[in-house]
Amino acid sequence: MTPEAKKDFEDRIQTYVGREISARKRGLDDVNKVMVRQWCEVMGDNNPVYTDEEFAARSSKGGLIAPPTMLQVWGMEGYSMANEPKEDLQRELHKIFDAQGYSGVLGTNCDLEFKRDLRPGDQVYAREVIESISEQKATSRGLGYFIETRTVFTDQSGEEVGNMKFRVLKFVPDQATQDAAAGAGESEKVAAPTRIHSPRGHDNAWWWEAVDQGKVLIQRCKSCQTLRHPPRPMCGECQSMEWDSIESALQGTVFSFTQIHYPKVPGYQYPLVCAVISLNEGTRLVANVVGCDPEDVTIGMPVKGVVEQVDEATMLPQFYPAG
Amino acid sequence: MTISVTDKTAIVGVGNTEFSKNSGVSELSLAVEAIRIALDDAGLKPGDVDGLCTFTMDSSDEIEVARALGCNDLTFYSRVPYGGGAATGTLHQAVMAVATGMATTVVCYRALNGRSGHRFSGGVSGDIITADAMHWGWYTPYGLMTPASWVAMFTQRYMHLSGCTRDALFEVAWTTRNHAANNPAAFFHNRTFDRAEYDSQKKICDPLTLYDCCQESDGGSAVVITTAERARDLRQPGVLVKGVAQCAARDMEQMTSFYREEIAAIPEMDIAAGQAYAQCGLTPDDIDAAVIYDAFTPIVLWQLESWGFCKYGEAADFVLDGGLRLDGRLPTNTHGGQLSEAYVHGINGIVEAARLVRGTSVNQPKKSVQHALVTSGVGVPTGGALLGAMT
Incomplete structure (x- = not known):
């Protein structure tokens, strides 16, 4: 515009x-006990002051009242509105x-x-x-x-x-x-959103490909044997560019964590806990902690990891409380 | 040979655009408006500017800014990476350029449509294979993809180690909001809150809730730096740069330094603070007021420790003693901070720090402000500057 x-x-x-x-127009029905009872049942509101005459009479209200939040109901058009919008x-x-x-x-x-x-x-x-x-x-x-x-x-x-x-x-x-x-009316199926994957390049594709195969690897310097994660092309200790890797046993403890509340992103399952895990091999790994109430996650908690399929397109290490 | 930059340069003009949630104009427009306001404040013309410095994240190209403003030949231009870590980083560049004669008048600017355009809370993702995208890729599959989530991870650990509770986070948020309530330019002008309102806000990432997080704003800010000599002839009292430093500490990542021995710490800021103090011989006792980068409440605590206002782990006590309030030890974020004035990536903080030294903050502390601290964002390579009055 x-x-x-x-x-x-x-x-x-x-x-x-x-x-x-x-x-200003009178509602289709005056305030009545039938609609009140039905509303209370549907809403799961058990307050007897709305439905129990004896109780209501003894209460500070001195008799039955309609639930205040029903107010809008008394002015509503009724079901015809769904078919023939006014x-x-x-x-x-x-x-x-x-x-x-x-x-x-x-x-x-x-x-x-x-x-x-x-x-x-x-x-x-x-x-x-x-x-x-x-x-x-x-x-x-x-x-x-x-x-x-x-x-x-x-x-x-x-x-x-x-x-x-x-x-x-x-x-x-x-x-x-x-x-x-x-597309809603057509038969084409909309793909369910999945987690946002890491792009894969020279320095990290091998790591994610191992995860796809169910393994978490830790990069190791061929020259001085120092482990490093996340992977990078050179050893910070000895500057060697030769490396191989070991497979992690995925045992460790929670070093820190946060429960993600907002924003909630399509493709992710909530409640969602992200944690920095100290692996027993000595490196750290960011992953999810699952299999327990998020409120029960603590710093220092022992965890055991497993690589799981978390959605149609994603394998990821997930850590469970270790007994 | 060490070349000292202390007292060689001064901030002579500052400017902010209106802060809003929908500027309705381009980021370039905000940038040049902020710069024009800062030049007017200094009594300078665009033709006097021969250097420009901004964030790598900024979308306004230097020569486009120069053309739009009508600047003269530029002999210095540079950019500083790492988001809010660049706030005083731009000052660092400008000071070095002016102190060494590479330029005489440098403008540091930052302008963003941070609410109506790209929002930081939207998180990071993308299909392009760059080192940066691969870096975020270690976290996005797990759902750890917003600044709040990364800072929450450090905060949880810091609270665990120091015993700091949400009482201290509330004090930071509450004090800052009270300052904004007096600032007509602040988004939260005239809008204070109490503990009940703070506690009832939605959870973002444990332990952070909404009021622990800064705003997302549209706006631009600029500061003008020139030689101390020239500053004496200009419209406003010059604000000397006493010390300015930045640091990317060993083994850090951008926002996700989860692999260092201890993560409840910001060693890069400790190092920058040590350098800045050493440059000019000032000590924490000499600092009368501060603008501390507050993208989130807990990061204010860590910086108080880095800059030596209290020992490690004691920042909660410092703030709960009222240390950040106007009558406290270190009146802080007197403009309302990024929590409550506007989020302009910390350049609005440099504007306020200069005002504190000039004596023109809307919440000017009663005591004399001879020296003020201003810092950059943390979690990334960062830094800070010590400003002082001209004698």
Whole structure:
């Protein structure tokens, strides 16, 4: 988009701010015990103040209440919406974004505010407006705009019982996402992501080829017998460029470690612990520690390694706690 | 024969662009804007510049920068490798060039779209077979592929050996954020946090959580170095470079020095510190304030030890005594650091260190700042500089 076109686009979308998506309208069902019970079962919420009349009567609530976080439920459209999307102002706005390539949509967050408890028999009315549209943001999903809507819930007397701010990102999907979406309907199978491999060159290919065969080798200077890892072309002790290797028994201890939480990368299995292992041969090796709770990994912990297939395309040394 | 560089050169101009999460402009644009601001600050014109120095990682080519700015003939240009390790490394190059007469006025710059463009948190990977790619290849298959993950590995070991706890990491993050809260240019201006908020942030790589990590920012920073003599005629009080050093210590790797006898240590910074002090005869007691490279909270602790403000393993006590606060022993990262001002690879740190000596930091400590320390990023070949007031 040229700066002028972008300004036109942004001016146009900003005209939607403050406008009503739906006028104040009564929910399809008033607050009722049946829907509350079903919701509690599905959500696994066993608080008896929602379902047990005797308990609720004795509690500080003085009687049954609906779960506060059910608030949005009372204003929902019902299942028909999945088949026949409503042509409302929000959809109209989204189409303007789609036309400019901002075709991705992602619900990012939802803030609820509760003013009073709802009880069986209460009528709930909802009114939804477009509250704000951000400036353009660079997100991990791609360039986009955040759209915030606010729904105000009121009761039979017009008093507010709570409100909800809902934020979605309309974004330009990156090429990979677009390709995946385009190919979704076709039969072509998308390859599962695998771990990111090391490039292989003169100095390291032999080491990774041995791993492919199930072995971890340690480079050894032919002249002074010093072991070294990672491999490099010259011995730092005697400057000899002649070398061979020994096979590691893959026994050792954890020298340091970290559990990786963020970012989570496709092709990797989490929880994921990376560690510097002190091998009994005297060199160190970075690898994963598996086979135990990440919280149980400690510095000094004895480990035993094995070369395993970790995904369709990858063999790697993995270390287990040694008994 | 030893040629001393002490007091031969001075920082005479500093400049930052606006820091943001989406600059909307090219990195070249940020670079030349930062340099123009720094030259204006010094009262110099682009035509006065005859040397340029930046990071190997920087995308703005020297002669493109020179053409865009309207510089004159360049007689010195060089680049320093190893990411943030180059921060004071650029100063090191500039000082040597000016002190030896290779150039008279050198600008050190760094500009990056670190949030809207390439993000460091995205990690390293690639199909090109270079020594660098093969190096990362020892770690990427296991999922160890971000700066936070590499630093976490050293931190876990350091905490194990020293008894340092997250209390000390919190103090570093909290003090730095409080400084940023007063700095209108900082991303976290007016936004402080408490321990509960710190503890509730998402985990990145144990033991690091979100607020232990610096930001990803768009922005540019520049500093202008010329001779001490010339500095006296310029617009701002000159800030002398008393000592400047860098070091790649034995057996180190880039961010992954996991194979040395002890990994909970940064011997390259110990050596650079020793050299910088030796050049000018200053001691840790002479240093009144500091800008310590803070890509992550724990690396501040290790550098306090390297530069002799406390003994090995005692940095946690130093910071928990309030040592980094404005009224503490060593007011540190008074601009908010890279944790809370912006991540411009440490050049914004040199800008702040110069301001501290000029007496113009937004968080200027009450005591007189005669000498300030500024350091480069660690985990890589690194260094630091000691700056002093002109008398």
